Amino acid sequence: MNRLSETYTVNGHYDEMMVKKGQCRDHYCPFNEVLDSIPSGKLAELQQATDRAQIAMGMTFNVYHDNKGVEKILPLDIIPRIISGSEWSLVEQGLKQRVHALNLFIQDIYNKQRIIKDGIVPKEMIYSSGNYLKPLEDWTPPQGIWCHISGSDLVRDNDGTFYVLEDNLRCPSGVSYLLENREILKRVYPNLFSNLGVRHVSDYPSKLLRMLQYLSGKDQPIVGLLTPGVFNSAYFEHSYLAQLMGIELVVGQDLVTNNDKLYMKTTQGLHQVDVLYRRIDDTFLDPLTFNPSSMLGAHGLFNAYRKGNLALANAPGTGIADDKAVYAYVPRIIKYYLDEDPILANVKTYICAEEEDRKYVLEHIDELVVKETNAAGGYGMLIGPKSTREEHEKFKKLIAANPRNYIAQPTLSLSTVPTLIDDIIEPRHVDLRPFILYGEEIEVHPGALTRVALKKGSLVVNSSQGGGSKDTWVLYN
Numbered sequence: 001m002n003r004l005s006e007t008y009t010v011n012g013h014y015d016e017m018m019v020k021k022g023q024c025r026d027h028y029c030p031f032n033e034v035l036d037s038i039p040s041g042k043l044a045e046l047q048q049a050t051d052r053a054q055i056a057m058g059m060t061f062n063v064y065h066d067n068k069g070v071e072k073i074l075p076l077d078i079i080p081r082i083i084s085g086s087e088w089s090l091v092e093q094g095l096k097q098r099v100h101a102l103n104l105f106i107q108d109i110y111n112k113q114r115i116i117k118d119g120i121v122p123k124e125m126i127y128s129s130g131n132y133l134k135p136l137e138d139w140t141p142p143q144g145i146w147c148h149i150s151g152s153d154l155v156r157d158n159d160g161t162f163y164v165l166e167d168n169l170r171c172p173s174g175v176s177y178l179l180e181n182r183e184i185l186k187r188v189y190p191n192l193f194s195n196l197g198v199r200h201v202s203d204y205p206s207k208l209l210r211m212l213q214y215l216s217g218k219d220q221p222i223v224g225l226l227t228p229g230v231f232n233s234a235y236f237e238h239s240y241l242a243q244l245m246g247i248e249l250v251v252g253q254d255l256v257t258n259n260d261k262l263y264m265k266t267t268q269g270l271h272q273v274d275v276l277y278r279r280i281d282d283t284f285l286d287p288l289t290f291n292p293s294s295m296l297g298a299h300g301l302f303n304a305y306r307k308g309n310l311a312l313a314n315a316p317g318t319g320i321a322d323d324k325a326v327y328a329y330v331p332r333i334i335k336y337y338l339d340e341d342p343i344l345a346n347v348k349t350y351i352c353a354e355e356e357d358r359k360y361v362l363e364h365i366d367e368l369v370v371k372e373t374n375a376a377g378g379y380g381m382l383i384g385p386k387s388t389r390e391e392h393e394k395f396k397k398l399i400a401a402n403p404r405n406y407i408a409q410p411t412l413s414l415s416t417v418p419t420l421i422d423d424i425i426e427p428r429h430v431d432l433r434p435f436i437l438y439g440e441e442i443e444v445h446p447g448a449l450t451r452v453a454l455k456k457g458s459l460v461v462n463s464s465q466g467g468g469s470k471d472t473w474v475l476y477n
Contacts, residue, residue: 004035004418004425011427014160014415016081027084027475030196034189035079044423046188047078053184059177059236075468076181077419078188081430081450082196082473091154091162091434092444094344097334099150099436102167102321104337106146109320110136120336121329125353128404129326130374131170131319133282135289135302141315142215143439148313149208150436151175151449154344156415163347163412165431166327169318171279174449175435176237179204179244181471182447197476201447204435205244211439212245212275215311221274223247224264226255228280228296238279247277257300260307275311276301282316324373324407325351348410352403361399361408365392368408370399383459385411414459417470419452429453430470431461448472 010018017028024032054073083091108115109126116123126132151172153165182201186193212223227238229251242249254264255273263270283290286302304310320326328349331342350357350368361368365384372380382395399406416427434448450470451461461467 004032008418008425008427011416012158013413013427013429014156014158015427016156016415016417016430018418027477028082031080031082031192034192040423043078043420043425047420050076050078050184050188053187054180057180059180072463074177074463075454076177076184077428077452077454077468077470078185079418079420079425080185080471080473081417081432082475083448085475085477087162088446088474090343091432094162094164094342095150095152095434095436095444096442097338097340097343098152098164098167098330099147099438099442101334101337102150102169102330103144103146103438105333106315106318106321107140107144108337110139110317115333115336118336120332121326125325125329126320128353129320129323131282131317131323133290133317133320135306136315136317139306139317142217142308142311145215145438146315146318147321148211148215148315148438150438151433152436154432154434155347155412156432157412160415162344162432164330164344165347166324167322167330168433169322170281170314172433172435173234173237173279174433174451175204175445176240177469178435178445178447178449178472180240181449181469185471193473196473198473199446199476201445204445204447205241207437207443207445208241208277209245209247211437212277212311212313214439215313216274218274222264222271223275223277224250224273226250226252226276226278226280226297228284232279234279241277252294252296252298255298255301257298257304260300260304261309262298262301262304273310275313277313282319285312285316324349324371325353325404328407347412350408352399352406352408357408358399358403361406362396365396365408367411369411370395370406370408373405373407381460383411386459411459414453417450417452419454419470421454421456426456428456429459429461432472446474448474 008018010020059073115121147169151168154162155165156162213221225242239249250264256263262273264273280296284294285297287294288299289302305312328351331346334342350361352358352361368384370382414429417430418425419428430450430452432448432450435445437443450472452468452470453461454468455466
């Protein structure tokens with residue numbers, strides 16, 4: 001038997017399951033009893049079956065920076081992360097508040113810019129962002145909603161408090177793994193979900209479709225999902241969601257415009273598209289308005305949008321709110337628009353564009369995590385305590401040359417969750433990506449993608465950097 005409570009060592013970090021050796025957290029205890037009853041060899045067999053199931057389902061992605069160009073699975077660890085109902089309630093309230101404020105912020109930035117005139121956010125911080133899109137000025141999207149689908153990244157430090165690490169408001173990915181992870185874990189622990197009171201996640205596609213339909217204002221709108229194509233790293237997710245929602249999966253070549261309306265080519269002729277769930281970046285949507293070399297979007301698509309004949313999710317321009325430099329101002333943004341204190345705190349952030357912060361970062365770079373403001377996937381990042389002096393000096397030069405392009409944060413310990421590593425259960429660091437839908441109301445889906453750093457001691461959970469995932473069980477109580 002595993003007897004995790006007797007063999008597992010917390011190692012000084014906040015552990016999601018264990019308070020200390022031999023003492024399990026209350027909401028994890030029923031699962032721990034089940035885990036203790038499973039022979040270790042059986043766990044290894046279940047893990048291997050899980051890996052095979054992922055391959056059979058096509059749950060693969062391509063790592064762009066991998067010269068081998070090999071399709072990989074996002075390894076799913078069979079030991080779930082469990083969150084109590086009271087903990088989730090705090091997360092849910094905090095994310096609703098945050099998305100509400102960010103939506104108001106984006107609307108203001110592209111219209112009256114009150115927050116800039118009142119001196120809350122510096123004008124140069126906005127206009128120097130590569131995510132600010134001038135064609136969106138003086139524009140209000142359908143239903144007044146910009147960030148329809150959000151995937152905020154949360155972490156826990158040593159004190160067990162949830163912090164928002166960053167906001168993802170453009171084309172957040174990973175929800176397909178959330179859904180498929182649950183289907184696989186149901187086979188591993190078939191009786192546990194009802195016994196423990198785990199909330200369901202399978203209705204996400206229907207909620208997503210209902211939100212998309214709401215944007216059009218029509219009774220029976222035609223909805224499509226725009227993908228860059230089969231070579232995109234998230235293509236599995238694009239096709240998976242389109243299939244579950246029963247909508248067309250299209251690429252740019254499938255789309256044409258006429259009289260400022262968007263149509264998709266079908267075997268029955270042209271069908272007007274009312275709502276497009278786009279999974280390509282803003283500047284690739286329309287070569288007439290943005291990147292003239294783009295072959296991923298459609299000529300005239302943006303005009304159809306501006307004329308009110310098309311709804312887009314997420315709205316172009318939302319990236320201004322998940323710029324990592326703007327992130328530092330989110331607590332002030334919440335206070336400004338809602339007159340409330342943030343329910344979920346930010347991680348302390350140093351803005352290298354500001355002289356005092358930059359000086360601190362350059363002097364303490366060996367203690368900090370430095371990030372490019374517009375990078376993703378764990379790239380463009382320096383983890384100071386785990387980097388060499390040469391790497392420190394390289395980033396100092398990069399910061400000095402382009403301060404606006406960098407922010408820095410303290411090195412958080414990140415909480416750990418028991419993880420099966422080569423037949424042994426060991427602690428590994430995790431983050432949390434809940435998904436928020438904004439339609440008639442703001443709804444936080446009662447589950448999340450937990451990403452886990454499978455390398456011992458690593459704090460980098462990104463799939464492109466060797467991370468894996470866990471099923472996240474949100475309890476009713």
